[in-house]
Amino acid sequence: MQKIVNMMAEGILLIEPFYGGSHRQLIDHLYAHFTGSVKITMTAKKWHWRARTSALHLSQEIPHSSKYRVLFASSVLNLAELVALRPDLSSLKKILYFHENQLVYPVQKTLQRDFQYPYNQILSCLVADTIVFNSQFNMDSFLSSINTVLKITPDYRPKGIPEKIRPKCQVLYFPLDLPSxxxxxxxxxxxxxxxxxxxxxxxxxxxxxxxxxxxxxxxxxxxxxxxxxxxxxxxxxxxxxxxxxxxxxxxxxxxxxxxxLKTGPLHIVWAHRWEHDKDPETFFNALFQLQETGLHFRVSVMGEQFTDNPEIFSVARERLSSHIVAWGYQEKKEDFYRILSDADVAVSTALHEFYGVSMLEAVYFGCYPLCPNRLVYPEIFPKTYLYNTPVQLLKRLKRMCTVPEEVRRHSVQVPIERYLWQNQADDFYALFKVKKQEEI
Known part of the structure; x- marks a missing residue:
């Protein structure tokens, strides 16, 4: 007897000011699974400006409706501004989802940190009814940094803000929706x-x-x-x-x-945003040293690109040209998954990571993960897949290039099933207070 699940979710307003990468994946996934929801998005360009000004634009774009009951948005949105501009939305259950938090965002120079970004997120949390983080690390780092950020203000510093926000917080891992x-x-x-x-x-x-x-x-x-x-x-x-x-x-x-079953040189994949907070310099420097040592390897460099890419990417493309399998963002997910299936090891060198969708996707398709022993990675990956220094990363890659069969025989011990949508769906139904109607 076949069970039919009806997931009607009329009244859910899904908002994404930065509609790209994992932000896009989550909104699209929720929109597909919660039939009847409404999706309002902005393109994934100039996130700094999306964080500053998206509330005004969205206040004009969101249709007026008496049927809304839940507002779901990522933390790029200044929720406080939106609710002030659209008072009709204030009575909704307001859910704020943190893919990342700006309170601990790594900047290249201290003077570059813009106080407004973390401050906006703190204000948004005070307005939200429910605050969802994609990892325990994300939540803990945010809550523990609130007072530090607010100390930047010269006077009239607010007190007790973490205590007001903490009871509204919970962790729901980003749900992976992956093909067979x-x-x-x-x-x-x-x-x-x-x-x-x-x-x-x-x-x-x-x-x-x-x-x-x-x-x-x-x-x-x-x-x-x-x-x-x-x-x-x-x-x-x-x-x-x-x-x-x-x-x-x-x-x-x-x-x-x-x-x-594979043969040939080790296939290394790097699939992250082309920005400085993913530390591409450390990754490419390791590959340059592998090349200088005369070791054989292949490499695929994927991930989203924006208007200004770090110069190291153009340098690396020229120096590593004879090793490249794929280069650049893969428009079709099927092509991205196919490259991951062919690859042997996926590397992260991130300085800023609160979950890491691409690394888990790589594991799902059989890649051996190599991650820095920091940020969210120790929460998700066992110690055997973590390295402490660039020297350790290089040493492990050298070994893998020398004996790729060891990597290919290894069965990765990461509980990937816990992050799949089918094992998290009930938590999201509960978040939106959507009942599953079942017919047998």
């Missing part, structure tokens, strides 16, 4: 697999077609035969198949892991 891995798994397309084999290997494959192996096992064995110079038992008479001195259990063989 099988759609991008090279091992799930046996016809393409056979076409890629040489005549000798194809002959071996045909021999296996008459054996008792499952089709998935045949794919695994055949590709291991391609990469490992050893004898392979293709009869599958026992639950363990010997490859040289190693054994592959049925658990490893079925279902196959595309990463274990």
């Amino acid at each position: 891995r099988a759609m991008f798994d090279q091992s799930s397309h046996p016809n393409q697999l056979k076409e890629s084999l040489t005549s000798t290997e194809e002959c071996s494959y045909k021999e296996m077609e008459n054996s008792t192996c499952s089709s998935e096992e045949k794919q695994v064995i055949c590709l291991y035969e391609k990469t490992v110079d050893c004898e392979i038992n293709t009869k599958c008479d026992s639950p363990v198949h010997s490859i040289g001195e190693r054994n592959l259990s049925d658990e490893m063989l079925c279902p196959p892991d595309a990463k274990r």
Whole structure:
């Protein structure tokens, strides 16, 4: 008997002043799942100006309606200004979602910190009814920094602000809405697999077609035969198949892991915004040293780009040209996922990260994550995937370039399921007070 879930959400007003990246993903996802909601957005350009002026523009764009009951917006919006400009919205349940907070935003020079950005977010929290953070780190860093920020004011400093805001706060991890891995798994397309084999290997494959192996096992064995110079038992008479001195259990063989089947140089991916707070210099400097050492590797550099990109990207594109697989923002998500599925390791060098959607997407598609031991990363990733210094990052990448098979055999121990939409949906239904009507 099929269960039909009706997720009517008439009266939910979804607002996003910076409609790009993870901000766009979340709004689009909520809009798709909560039928009847209303979506009002602005393009993802000049976030500084969106933070300063979006309230005025949105106050003119949001249609008047007596049906609204919930207002959901990201913390880019100055919610206090919007409610003042549109008093009809003040009675709604106002939910503010923090993808990041400006109170601990890393600036290149201290004098560049604009007091208005964190101040606006503090005011927005005082007006909001519910404040949602995408990680515990995000929430804790915000609440613990409020008094520090307010001390900048020369006099008349407000008191007790964190105590007023804290009871309204909660953590809801960003919900990942991802397609089946099988759609991008090279091992799930046996016809393409056979076409890629040489005549000798194809002959071996045909021999296996008459054996008792499952089709998935045949794919695994055949590709291991391609990469490992050893004898392979293709009869599958026992639950363990010997490859040289190693054994592959049925658990490893079925279902196959595309990463274990790959050959060639290590494929490194960097998929973050092209801005200084993601510290691209540290990443590219590591690759330059790998190149100078003569190590073989491939690299894909993705992520959103804006009007002004750090100069290191143009330098790196020229110096690393012979190693590049993909360069630049991938307009189609399918292309982005396909590159992640082909890659071996995903690297972050972020100085500013409160969740890290792209790193979790990379893990979902089989990449080994390498993250700095700071910010949100220790909250999500076990210690084995964290590094403390650029020297440690370089050392680990050198090892991976030298023995890429180790990375491809590794099963990443990150509980990715907890971040998927299907495991967080109930929390968002509760947030919006939407009841699921079920028919059996």
